[in-house]
Amino acid sequence: MLLAKPAASVYQVEASRGDGEGQGGDIVIVASGKSHRRHGEDKGREMATVDNAVPPGEDPAPFHEAVDDPRRRDFINIAAVAWAGVGGAIVVLPLINQMSPSADVLALSTTEVDLSKIEAGQGIVTSFRKQPLFVRHLTPKEITEADAVPLGELRDPQTLAQRTKPGKENWLITLGVCTHLGCIPLGIHEGENRGQFGGYFCPCHGSQYDTAARIRKGPAPKNLAVPPYTFSSDTTVTVG
Amino acid sequence: MIRWISGFIGAGIVAVLAWSLLWSVVGVVTDPPAPTAEHYVHAHHPLLSAELPSEGLFGKYDVRQLQRGFQVYKEVCAACHSIRLVSFRDLKQLGYDDGQVKALATGWQIEQPSINPDTGEVATRKNLPSDHFPLVFANDVAARAANNNAVPPDLSLMTKARHEGPDYVYSLVGHGYVTQPADLLTKFPDAKTPNGLHYNQYFANLNIAMPPPLTQDGQVQYLDGTKPTVDQMAKDVAAFLTWTAEPNLDTRHGAGFAVLGFLLVFCFLAYGAYQNVWRNMKH
Amino acid sequence: MSFPWAKHYEPKFALTKWVDERLPLPRLVYSAVGAGYPVPRNLNYFWNFGVLAGAALAAQIVTGIVLAMHYAANGGVAFDSVEHIMRDVNAGWFLRYAHANGASMFFIVVYIHIFRGLYYGSYKAPREMVWLLGVVIFLLMMATAFMGYVLPWGQMSFWGAQVITGFFSAIPIVGDTIRVWLLGGYAPDDAALNRFFSLHYLLPFVIAAVIVLHIWALHIPGSNNPTGVDVKGEQDTVPFHPYYTAKDGFGLGVFLVLFAFLIFFAPNYLGHPDNYIPANPLATPAHIVPEWYFWPFYAILRAFTSDFILPAKLWGVLAMFGSIVLLFFLPWLDSSPVRSTNYRPLYRIFFWVLVADVLVLGYCGGSPAEPAYVIISQIAAAYYFAHFLVILPIVSRMERPRPLPNSITEAVLAKHGGTSPAESAVSGSVLAAE
Secondary structure (H helix, E strand, O other), X not given: OHHHOOOHHHHHHHHHHHHHOHHHHHHHHHHHHOOHHHHHHHHHHHHHHHHHHOOOOOOOOOOOOOOOOHHHHHHHHHHHHHHHHHHHXXXXXXXXXXXXXXXXXXXXXXXXXXXXXXXXXXXXXXXXXXXXXXXXXXXXXXXHXXXXXXXXXXXXXXXXXXXXXXXXXXXXXXXXXXXXXXXXXXXXXXXXXXOOOEEEEOOOOOOEEEOOOOXXXXXXXXXXXXXXXXXXXXXXXXXX | OHHHHHHHHHHHHHHHHHHHHHHHHHHHHHOOOOOOHHHHHHHHOOOOOOOOOOOOOOOOOOHHHHHHHHHHHHHOHHHOOOOOOOEHHHHHHHOOXXXXXXXXXXXXXXXXXXXXXXXXXXXXXXXXXXOEOOOOOOOHHHHHHHOOOOOOOOOOOOOOOOOOHHHHHHHHHHHOOOOOOHHHHHHOHHHOOOOOOEEOOOOOOOEEOOOOOOOOOOOOOOOOOOOOOHHHHHXXXXXXXXXXXXXXXXXXXXXXXXXXXXXXXXXXXXHHHHHHHOOOOOO | OOOOOOOOOOOOOHHHHHHHHHOOHHHHHHHHHOOOOEEEOOOOHHHHHHHHHHHHHHHHHHHHHHHHOOOOOOOOOHHHHHHHHHHOOOOHHHHHHHHHHHHHHHHHHHHHHHHHHHHOOOOOOOOHHHHHHHHHHHHHXXXXXXXXXXXXXXXXXXXHHHHHHHHHHHOOXXXXXXXXXXXOOOOXXXXXXXXXXXXXHHHHHHHHHHHHHXXXXXXXXOOOOOOOOOOOOHHHEEEHHHHHHHHHHHHHHHHHHHHHHHHHHOOOOOOOHHHHOEOOOOOOOOOOOOOHHHHHHHHHHHHOOOOEOEOHHHHHHHHHHHHHHHHHHHHHXXXXXXXXXXXXXXXHHHHHHHHHHHHHHHHHHOOXXXXXXXXXXXXXXXXXXXXXXXXXXXXXXXXXOOOOOOOHHHHHHHHOOOOOOOOHHHHHHHHHHO
């Protein structure tokens, strides 16, 4: 019966309830303060009174008890929650982005290499973006070997010319990171195992690269990566 | 019972404090705190305002002023003071392009410590844009030896490491070096500036080891035509050091307005939702 | 939990039902901070601060975890790693300012939360355990905040570590040994920095666990309310959700506006400039002060200047710890049966004197150790202890409380100009019981 009436009537009901409770109230206040043991004992009695006062099934003032259009009323609730959701999503962005490389790491992205002291047949390892960089001065024999391989035999078909700069085919500059799972292949230093193709040999899982650092055998899927670089002079290379 | 114990403890603590208070008062009466020359001078010479455009809620750096300030730093301060937390690449924020930054880095008077690639011996190399500004002195001992037993502090964070830092820098280098007033010496005979130090009315203990850095108008020739008075140079270098300490200020203020706007809308919506939910419930 | 009219979780979908039968976690949340927790309907805005404290802790944990991804706890590089965060890490300045100011926001919120508990008698039976756990949380927060402040390894970090660990050297006989053990050396250095970092990362999770206990203990008797009168029936309460989630949402918005203002427009206002100078074991700053939230306690520490049987230093340290430890005894020091200070005219005066007293202590604690400030802090510290140990027990016995409303609902309706039943009958019986 009450539920059907306008909301104002609910207050009247509550007010009358407050009135009717006057005698029960003083017992509880005494209990709440001075004696905690009595508090517990009284509780049941007190609750019983109240439970009796509230007709079964009656909800004092449920929030959805809207008399006018509930959808329009709830729009503001939805808007507030949606706005908070957008805010939460925005705040996540810096928390994710802080893990991207920081400005100092990005600034380290170029490396200069002096080629003047590398003899044919030798190579050096330097570092580019904290990764090993192989700089190898190929001999004419190694260049011929590399050019002699038919492209159809290659897993990742590329010619030596595509992997070097025009007129500087004797300078093979690659990352020293095996394309399988990231170990450093052997073969840049003299005396190391260069594998059966005379290039690089990765000891971790047996990938073998030829003299153009192309994958020839073993699990690696790709040739050793060639980073972007330019010759700033005949004997200086800027990588990155 | 607990009230008796607590009352006893409370009375005890109050008694101990009263004892301390008694002796504090006796101390003040028998040996009143003497005013010091620092207090006296600082009370009469509050910091001057550098009037930087970066101050206040809407503060924003003036890039031309930062460039002028960098020029003052480079030509005057950099002889003794490092800005080791700043990188050459950061100068791009002052409006220099990649080429200019690279030229500035390579041309910087002090080189980066390095090793000789052939022998491994200690050496230096030219600065790269990715490098931090090099230290002027390798360590404090070297700094003391070269500077009459004083260490020129790093300036990267100077404006955040002092109360009202920008105003402090401006006041100290622009207007702090005055002749020690005669009446100060009559009031505080011990306040005479020792030999080798310089009287500066804005320095914490009034006697600074740094000789006046900005001595005359025109000490730096500004490229943008601004008149290089001592006051102007002091303002500009204060602005530059504000930037070195807080390079993200422009971003921070910009983001701040966006965030506050967003949150105020949220408050408005949340208040509406709160009222809506409670509309049938008196509380 | 203890109210028979509390709603119970009823999973609507097959999946939620399946989960509920196997791990009733949604049920737990529903009964703890959902529609299943009946809350007095008359809570004022001061009751927002518990949720806000939780939000502040969450913000600190999130920003702290990401900062730890960039911070290096080594005396040689700690300072520079913080500056690296400020300059080079993406949004690093935001994360670090949010964490540094988040600590201040956490303390602001918790101090208001504590004083709300003091004013409305939330520490009294049957909520003593809630209060005791709250004091434990406060102590853990102080330890966490202190160790966090050491991490940037600036001058205030270093000298703060030196001074705070110096407290332990006040202990007779074993004090110096304990201090050296705490620091892992004779002065703060790498060893201390690393253990502080480790503990600074650990303690927030301990705090979170104690907060769970704090809320658990709260849900046994249910929330207190501004009248301090017990909940009598269903008409006195509303479900936590949506009523108080909506109200807390608004409170959170206001909190975030203040927080954002600090981060973006006054990030160093509450900090100390000296902490932008790298730690230097050979030079003490002219004026050492802890962070603002420790100032009242620092003032108490410095108020003891003369030996009295025990050395002044030991008195200072004992009193400083005592000023917090006494809070553990508060539920038994205040024997008044009336919870809310609204109905305690005499105690109300002393309450506001205490608030002013703590503010004065804070002001003195942040000021240099000059005689005027020392004398004021001696008087203010004396009041602080007298308030809790002498005045409160006496006042609670002799004061005559104002009449209490019969019920929460009655108080609410009286406020709104509705029918207001006579209150005098109730107060009579309270005094009779006294």
